[in-house]
Amino acid sequence: MPGKINVYNLGSKGVNVVKSPVHLDDGELTKAQNVQMDAVGSLGGIRKRDGMARLNSSVMTGSGKGIISLPLPDRSSYVRRFFVPYDYGGGAIGSNTFWESTDGTTWTAGTRGVVPQQLADYGASLGNGLGGGIWRWCVHRNRFYYPANSDGALHVYDGDEDTDYRLFKVPDNPRDGTPITKILSIVPYSSAYLLISTRDSTSRGRVFLFDVANGTLEQLGPETDLPYLPINPLVFQGRVFVGMYHGAGGSGAEVYYCRPGDASWTLDETLSSARGYIYNMVPFLGELYAGVGVDVGSNGVVMKRDKDTAWAAAATSDGTGAGNHYGPMAVSQDGLTIYGFRNSVSGGAAPTNRIMKSTDGASWSQDYDAGSGSGTSNCGIPWVDTNGDMYWVMFSASGANNGRIVKQSGGSYTVVKNDSANFAGPIVALSMPA
């Protein structure tokens, strides 16, 4: 008797090793090694399974022991981009905004963002006086916050989006009749807040707590009319400390502290006369250090606040001329070395400009000879990179020309930019798409 076997549901009933092969249905198999049922376009037949390909091009050591996928933004391909404000030295404003570098060595004038606050625009009390360019701007959650030159408004450059946004202009100080408020420093306070200090006039300033998510701006210690310029605030022992930068010589600068919610600032110290210009402060080995500039007849000085809240000089420079200063200060990434930029004017030993360092805060030695020219007589707040490298931007007090960018890596200094470039102010680094 004739018959015919027609199997067109091959494999559709999978493998069956429970029944004997004689009792299986036509669509069943006893073995289906590397067989795949493709429900997209070929259901009803069996096919060889899809292949596998190496994902990583370079081999890793050992056996794979676990993997997890994160559908979150991956910044692995980002490049770190340094920014140094482009300064026109008081001349006509052009299109360049920042000097940029992706390797810290090669710098080009770029046009990202808007022209930042110019050194000359801060006025005589800061820009053309002592220690111009010591304000600090910051990168917070991969967004670069800086003030614009056009109207002094706060801008944020989003590293992820490679886009600049104008945020707001800090309102003028109602205590002052002359509306000249400009942002001085922008400093991280916490994951949600920034500290913003302002210059409201030649002798008046404020410090705000800025909520980066909600945009609120809260003045700290609003009942205190801070004298002169509160520059480079910092958080130390849970409090916001700020040192004053006086617009005129003679009197000693003050150090204040307060906490969010405090009605007033508390005076922590008044430095002795002539020590009128606090550049910045850094915590080092649990104590607070301040770099200070002086008036004629005195030495630049590093002041230290110990645990008992007493302030004392930790180091002095050797010049006695106007503009003598010791600062800004910085601490190495490992926290074991403190650095200070030193500028000696009139009577000091050569070189006039140098970077000093100390591992104990008491004994200081020269670490870099920055020469004696005016082009390196001032220094912006240094940048301590994630890999431990440090960058120093040096320039003249009056504007910009003939400055240099110095990179310190592994204890060695290299001038990575040294020509008539126009730069001033702080250096920051932002992670951005390549």
Add this chain to the structure above:
Amino acid sequence: MAYYIVSFGSSLYKMTTAGAPGTALTLPTNVTLNTGRVARMAVLGRTVVVVNQPLRGLAIDADGVVRPMGLLPPTSAPILSVGAAGSLSGTFRAKYSFAIKDSDGNIVSESPLSPQSSTVTLTSDLLTAKFEKSTESQVNCRRLYRTITNGSTFFPWLDVDGNTITQISDDLSDTLLDDIAAPDELGPPPGTMPGTYLSLIAEWKGRLWGVGNIDVDTLRWSGANLLYAWPTDYSLDISPIGADQFGITGLIPRRDELAVCKRNIIWKIVGEDPDSFEPIKVVEGKGCYAPDSIKVIRDIGYFLGEDGVYSWGPSGVQCISDEKVRAWFTTDTYFNREKFPDAFAKYNARYHSYELHLAAAGSSSIDRWVSYDIQSGQWYGPHKTDAFTPTFAGEIVDGDGLAVPVTLGSDGYVYLGNQTTIADQGTAIALEAITKVHTGDTPDITKHFGELAVINKVETTDGALTIATECGDVSEGSLNPRTEKTFYAMLRSARQRFTRVGPGRGLQLTFAESTVNQGCEIHGYEIPFHELGRR
């Protein structure tokens, strides 16, 4: 674009969707990976938690910074004393914790609080506190708490950044203390103490759930969205206690329930918060043998038990392998059952299949896998690759945002599945499909099987598809004695007709193809036969 955290050998890597592993992530001081254990991972708040393989739990943030998952508390209370003139008056007490802040100032880990200090009485003074440094290299903050004046509840007082100074003086007023009292959800995760580790981890309801290697019958969980905070009272003992050395063997997080598996019992946790979490027995007599066999797919959990693969969903626990492939899991013919605890699984989203990796019979390596087509409920396999030895598997999201299965090898590579190239990194894929024994429903009658016709997909190259036919008497469910005849098909033709197969009471076909980069898709076959009669 997504990225992956992957463990190879004694290192963790952050890998891009393009496969660039970069350099090994830097582990915290004194933390190494145990190459004899797999890395189990979970995600909470954009942070990957890695346990079981490291000597202590690790947390990896989006920048690839690796930190300890938890911190041990200060061992001694702060010492309070009367400071210089200030503005505080009354009695005060204090505690403090060790903490780690990230570069943006976020607290990413905080230890439990220290013991409480003695009471100090101030009269218009600063409150001075002395406290310890942490021995943890990554601690960069000590967070101080104090009571309000004459009070007993502790509130955040101030953060002492760094790990250097051991004394501060302050007179922050009560009104400026944080309104929210000191956290009560702090506690070190299991495995924070040296010599212990977390063996299981899962994320469920915004908390991490885990089991330590010491108290294997105790389920622990973290504070809400706090990967570092595991209060000691956030725990449940899962019965039976001390019944075996394995304790809890798997966690299956579904939408509203968390299954807690032992080898022979399954409980589920229900509830919304620590006050309402409670265990309910799901099934007794069945459980999970392989923690890494667990996959939750469309709110149904799949796992390997002692005698097969089970699903746990709205219909309860059901064995999905008994009906057709029970012998895979209950005999020694197919797999080395001793290696069941080392089995691991992955989900193939394109084919909606659960793929379970096992060791072949006689093998100590996890060198085979079987696949369960969830839509049709059918099993396929055992599969193998000759390109490498799989050591772990999972799923990733590729550069297009699509889920793709991956298999990790002992050779240092991550292998991406679902590739259109029909080869495993240049190595042929050996297809072998064996049909039923065809008898024409008359297994006792000898037949003459005629010309075999095979219908297949037209390929661009012929390949080397062989069709081995076996004819013979049907004996004990197979063909014996048998005669074999092999045909060679050319896959560039859609239909091929071969010569007559031959006589026999039954006929079984084996399709095999193992050419590199050769597709092979068989749609069906036809064989006419004539009954020759019964002897």
